[in-house]
Amino acid sequence: MSPNNTSYLNPRTVFLIGIPGLEHVQFWIGFPFFVLCLVALVGNIILLIIIPTERNLHQPMYIFLAILAATDIGLCAAIVPKMLAIFWFRSSSMAFDNCLAQLFFIHALQGMESGILLAMAFDRYIAICDPLRHTSILTPSILGRMVVMVAIRAIVLVSLLPILIKRLHVFHSILIAHSYCEHMAVVKLAAEDTQVNKACGLFVGFTILGFDMIFIIISYILIFQAVFHLHQKEARLKAFNTCTAHIFVFLEFYILAFFSFFSHRFGHVVPSTHILLSTVYLLVPPALNPIVYGVKNKEICKRVTQIFLVSHGSQ
Template sequence: MHPPTLATGNNSSHPVLFILLGIPALEKYHFWIAFPFLVMYAVAVAGNITILHIIRTDHSLHEPMYLFLAMLAVTDLVLSSSTQPKMLAILWFHAHEIEYHACLIQVFFIHTFSSVESGVLMTMALDRYVAICFPLRHSSILTTSVVIKLGAAVMVRGLVLVSPFCFMISGMPFCPNNVIPQSYCEHMAVLKLVCADTRVNRGYGLFAAFSVVGFDVIVISVSYVMILRAVLQLPSGEARFKAFGTCASHVCVILAFYIPALFTFLTHRFGHHVPQLVHIMFANFYLLVPPMLNPIIYGVGTRQIRDRVIHGCCGKDP
């Protein structure tokens, strides 16, 4: 391993580059492990681009639910593309080095767009709540202007909360060790290489994470409690089934995002007895599996999108 070269200035020092190990303990299998990751990444990119194309070209889909879905697709493309090309380069070409500022940029994109994804899932829950509990007022409450403002709000929230991560780290001295034992730069993984008191950084990280996830999960939970109450009051079983069906895709997407995200977050801080390999694999899946599954879940579960995909693939109406 190359010895780290330190850049100094402003009473701080940092490595010129970091070494990303990829998946430690499985180095001899890196070449083969890359193939399923490539397939998942290709599905994520193709699926989300397809979703965006369908929504853009079909004016009947320019409704709140599909506009939020388009935001989710863009977020998934950014999340997966911020890590997977570098990870594949590590696994296939042993390109373990990442420049210091490129590492901080990766930290910024990963955490900002994780926050945005959580926010988009929250706004989608609000959309389902309004659609089911106030169906006659849905179009007047969630206008295109309101949808854009909600999307801008979750984007600004991510930028405001995550930007301090990078500024705080950039002013701190680093230890001679410049090895990150995973395949991408993540806030806590980089923070562990700092040779200084990091309690403020860790405290702010917890505050930012719980501010985002805590708020969003509360809003999602309250929305679905209200939805459940409204659905159970519907007179017919068919109407209840149809109402639940409109929420099923969203619930699956929520679970696919929050379960690995919370596992990764809690393991970094409290899971000292979790095997490193398990932690690293979950960290990789957290940024790749949801972007891959989301277009599949909505493609299968949403009739309008499913019909457009079938029509595009088969050249005939389904």
């Protein structure tokens, strides 16, 4: 650890501690995270194989699900290799520019995931509240524009974060108390005024996560109103059943996201607990999403069963 009076001018390398206070057990902590990543990769790759090949799944909800799967694979690729290198091989050094690149990809992919969840909520709203116009509203060109807008929004807003960090030149430490390069964890290293960085982080967080969460909640209020006005109990159950997977994914993503977001800025959570939960927040949704949607969708469940039966039979 560097002395308090040491400062670093334009550092080229930073060092990721991993999980402060749990360095002695990080080797073993790496295994459950590795399993989570493996489950996420296998599940999301299966979705990316099944959805394009099954004509029954060429619907907006499943197109969005395929994009969500690709985003989740990207998140795992951005976080896990370096994190396991720290836990298992004590490979903690990282070029500062590579750290900023990792920061960008992690937060941009988070932003894209949030936007896709909003698009999925909009799809459910149209499917339940205006079913006769569902295909005419969500045309392939509209779906393409929605995905492009989600990607551009995340890329443009999140790119502000590393750009603003690059304007900082003096750092009081090059030890990042985290298992990956997270925006506030890097900003806290600076020995200069970082109010602009903190304000920008809040702006980006609320513009993406806050905006999306508000409109998802509004969508589901309108959906529930429409569902409860249906006269037949079977129709109400069927309509509600089409939303349960998305509601579960929505809750797990935003509850963990806002816990991580606020605890880093305003909370007094033990660092090891915060970092563990931040990592869980990034890796649990990619692992659970394919399972949740696979269990809830008969077509996906049937195709997964066929894949495993064929692979088992070939052995």
